[in-house]
Amino acid sequence: MSLVVVGSVAYDGIETPHGKRDRILGGACTYIALSASYFTPVKIVGIVGEDFAESDVTILKDRNIDVAGLERVVGKTFFWKGVYSQDMNDRETLVTDLNVFADFNPKLPESYRDQPYLMLGNIQPGLQRAVRHQMKEPRLVGGDTMNFWITGSREELLETIKEWDFLLINDSEARLLSAETNLKKAAKKIMAMGPSTLVIKRGEYGAMLFRGDDYFIVPGYLLDEVFDPTGAGDCFAGGFVGYLAEQGIDLARGHIDRRELSRAVIHGSVMGSFCCEKFGPERFYSLTRAEIDARFQEFKKFTDF
Amino acid sequence: MSLVVVGSVAYDGIETPHGKRDRILGGACTYIALSASYFTPVKIVGIVGEDFAESDVTILKDRNIDVAGLERVVGKTFFWKGVYSQDMNDRETLVTDLNVFADFNPKLPESYRDQPYLMLGNIQPGLQRAVRHQMKEPRLVGGDTMNFWITGSREELLETIKEWDFLLINDSEARLLSAETNLKKAAKKIMAMGPSTLVIKRGEYGAMLFRGDDYFIVPGYLLDEVFDPTGAGDCFAGGFVGYLAEQGIDLARGHIDRRELSRAVIHGSVMGSFCCEKFGPERFYSLTRAEIDARFQEFKKFTDF
Numbered sequence: 001m002s003l004v005v006v007g008s009v010a011y012d013g014i015e016t017p018h019g020k021r022d023r024i025l026g027g028a029c030t031y032i033a034l035s036a037s038y039f040t041p042v043k044i045v046g047i048v049g050e051d052f053a054e055s056d057v058t059i060l061k062d063r064n065i066d067v068a069g070l071e072r073v074v075g076k077t078f079f080w081k082g083v084y085s086q087d088m089n090d091r092e093t094l095v096t097d098l099n100v101f102a103d104f105n106p107k108l109p110e111s112y113r114d115q116p117y118l119m120l121g122n123i124q125p126g127l128q129r130a131v132r133h134q135m136k137e138p139r140l141v142g143g144d145t146m147n148f149w150i151t152g153s154r155e156e157l158l159e160t161i162k163e164w165d166f167l168l169i170n171d172s173e174a175r176l177l178s179a180e181t182n183l184k185k186a187a188k189k190i191m192a193m194g195p196s197t198l199v200i201k202r203g204e205y206g207a208m209l210f211r212g213d214d215y216f217i218v219p220g221y222l223l224d225e226v227f228d229p230t231g232a233g234d235c236f237a238g239g240f241v242g243y244l245a246e247q248g249i250d251l252a253r254g255h256i257d258r259r260e261l262s263r264a265v266i267h268g269s270v271m272g273s274f275c276c277e278k279f280g281p282e283r284f285y286s287l288t289r290a291e292i293d294a295r296f297q298e299f300k301k302f303t304d305f
Numbered sequence: 306m307s308l309v310v311v312g313s314v315a316y317d318g319i320e321t322p323h324g325k326r327d328r329i330l331g332g333a334c335t336y337i338a339l340s341a342s343y344f345t346p347v348k349i350v351g352i353v354g355e356d357f358a359e360s361d362v363t364i365l366k367d368r369n370i371d372v373a374g375l376e377r378v379v380g381k382t383f384f385w386k387g388v389y390s391q392d393m394n395d396r397e398t399l400v401t402d403l404n405v406f407a408d409f410n411p412k413l414p415e416s417y418r419d420q421p422y423l424m425l426g427n428i429q430p431g432l433q434r435a436v437r438h439q440m441k442e443p444r445l446v447g448g449d450t451m452n453f454w455i456t457g458s459r460e461e462l463l464e465t466i467k468e469w470d471f472l473l474i475n476d477s478e479a480r481l482l483s484a485e486t487n488l489k490k491a492a493k494k495i496m497a498m499g500p501s502t503l504v505i506k507r508g509e510y511g512a513m514l515f516r517g518d519d520y521f522i523v524p525g526y527l528l529d530e531v532f533d534p535t536g537a538g539d540c541f542a543g544g545f546v547g548y549l550a551e552q553g554i555d556l557a558r559g560h561i562d563r564r565e566l567s568r569a570v571i572h573g574s575v576m577g578s579f580c581c582e583k584f585g586p587e588r589f590y591s592l593t594r595a596e597i598d599a600r601f602q603e604f605k606k607f608t609d610f
Contacts, residue, residue: 086486087486088486181391181392181393182531202510206510208524208527215607216607216609216610217527217608218524218608218610219511219513219522220522222488222513222520223487224489224490226487259609259610262609262610263610265610266610302520302521302522303522303608304564305521305564305567
C-alpha cells in the first residue's frame with residue numbers, strides 16, 4: 001500500500017548566505033519522496049539523464065523508495081541553479097536547463113497502478129492528468145501546481161484538478177488561481193473547482209487547511225537558522241500526504257476527523273522545517289522518525305494556550 | 306486597580322477599497338483604551354485641541370474610560386490621513402498634522418499615579434520614560450515604539466525600554482532594533498535590552514510571544530473581509546495588556562504560567578481582528594464581551610490538532 005509520487009528529479013546549484021553547492025540532488029519528486037518515506041512506502045516516477053549518479057539512486061533506495069519508475073534516457077538530467085537573497089525570502093534563478101525533463105512523458109510501471117495514494121508534483125497539468133488516468137482506483141489523489149500553469153494552461157489545469165481530492169499550493173498561487181485576495185474566499189472558490197481539501201502554504205508563516213466550512217491554521221516553525229529553503233514546500237507536501245497515507249485516510253469519504261487532517265498539516269510543517277536545516281536534501285541523510293515526533297511535540301508546545 | 310494608557314488621541318481620514326471616512330476618532334491611545342476597556346478599567350493620558358468633539362469624549366466615557374488625563378488645549382487635534390492599497394497590505398500617508406500633539410508633555414493626574422498597570426503607546430521615548438517616572442510603583446509596565454524612534458532616538462529608546470516589563474512591536478521593528486533577520490535571535494537580543502517579555506506582531510500572519518527560552522506563536526484570524534486595518538496593532542496591544550491586568554499578572558514575578566501569557570496574546574489577536582471589521586474604532590461601538598469570548602473559542606478551534 002504505497003504512495004506514488006510523480007515530478008521532477010534534478011540536480012540543483014544552490015547559493016545561500018550560508019554557503020553553496022554546485023551540484024546536489026534536487027527536484028520536486030525527490031523532496032516529496034524523501035519526506036514521505038518517513039511515513040509510508042513510496043514509489044517514484046521521474047526521468048533522469050546518463051549523468052545521474054548511482055550514489056544519488058542509492059540516497060533514494062536507502063529510504064526504501066521504489067525507483068522502478070525512474071526512467072533513465074540519453075541526455076542530461078534537469079539542472080536548476082539559483083541564489084538566495086540575504087534574508088532568504090527571495091531567490092533569483094540563474095539557470096533552468098530542462099534537458100531530458102523537456103520530453104518527460106511519465107509511464108507508470110504495472111506495479112504502481114493499483115496503489116492507493118498518488119501525489120502529483122508540479123509538472124505540466126496534462127501530464128499530471130495522464131498519470132492520474134494510468135492509476136486504477138486510487139483512494140486519494142492530490143497535487144501541486146505553480147503560477148506558470150495557472151496563467152499559461154488554465155483550462156487544462158482546471159480539467160486536471162477537478163479530479164483531485166486535495167490541492168496544495170502557496171498563498172500567491174491561491175490568490176492567482178481564484179482571483180481573490182481574501183484567502184477565505186479564495187479557498188471557497190478553489191474547492192468549488194474540485195478538490196474537497198485545500199492546503200495553502202505560507203512559507204515562514206506556516207500553512208492553512210480548508211475543507212468545507214472548516215479550516216485549520218498553523219504558524220511556521222521558528223528555526224534557529226534557515227540554512228537553505230530549497231525543497232521546503234515539497235517536503236511539506238511529502239509530510240502531509242505521507243501522513244495521510246500512514247493513517248489510511250481517504251479524503252473522498254464523507255466524514256473525516258479534522259484533527260487527523262490538521263496533524264497531516266503539522267507533519268508537513270515539521271518536514272518542511274527540517275528541510276531548511278541543511279543544504280538541499282542533506283538533512284534527510286540523517287533525520288530519524290524520533291526527531292520528527294519530537295518536533296511534532298514542539299509544535300504542540302509553542303501553539304498551546 | 307486600573308490600566309493607565311498614554312499615547313496619541315487623533316482624528317483620522319481613512320480611505321480603503323471599501324469606502325472612506327473624512328474624519329473619524331483615532332490615535333494609538335484611543336484604540337488601546339477602547340480595546341483594553343473590555344477587560345479592565347482604563348485611564349487615559351493624551352492631548353486634544355478645541356476641535357475635539359464632545360461626542361468623541363462620550364465614545365470613550367461610554368466604555369467607562371477615565372478621561373481626567375485627556376488635556377484640552379488651544380489649537381487643533383492631531384490629524385492623520387491615509388489611503389490603503391487594494392490588498393490592504395500597504396498604506397500611503399497623505400497628511401500628518403501633529404498640531405497640539407507636537408507639544409504633548411504628558412502629566413498624570415494624581416489619581417493615576419498609584420495604578421498598577423501602565424501601557425505606553427508609541428510616542429517619543431523620552432516622554433514614555435517621563436510618564437513611567439510619574440507612576441509610583443506600577444506592577445507592570447510595557448509599551449510600543451516604531452521605526453522612527455528606533456533609528457532616530459536609539460539611545461533614548463534603549464534607556465526607556467530597559468525599565469519595561471514588556472515590549473510590543475512588529476516584526477520589521479524587531480529586526481531593525483536587534484539588527485537580526487532571524488526572529489528567534491532578534492528576540493533574545495531584545496530581551497537582553499531589558500523587557501522580560503517580547504511580543505512581536507506580524508499583521509495578518511498573527512503574533513509571537515517570547516519570554517526566556519520559551520515562546521508562543523499564533524496565526525492571524527482569517528477575516529471574511531478586512532474592512533479597515535487602522536488601529537489593529539493598537540487594539541492588539543489593548544487586548545494583550547488588558548487581559549494581563551484583568552488576570553492580575555505581574556511579569557516581573559519569577560514564575561508565570563506561560564498559558565496565561567499565551568491567552569493574553571490570543572486576546573490581543575481577537576481585539577485586533579474585530580478592529581478590522583469596521584471603519585476606525587466603529588466596531589467597538591457595538592462589540593460585546595460575549596463576542597470576544599466566542600472569538601477566543603474560534604481561535605481554539607482553528608488552531609487545535
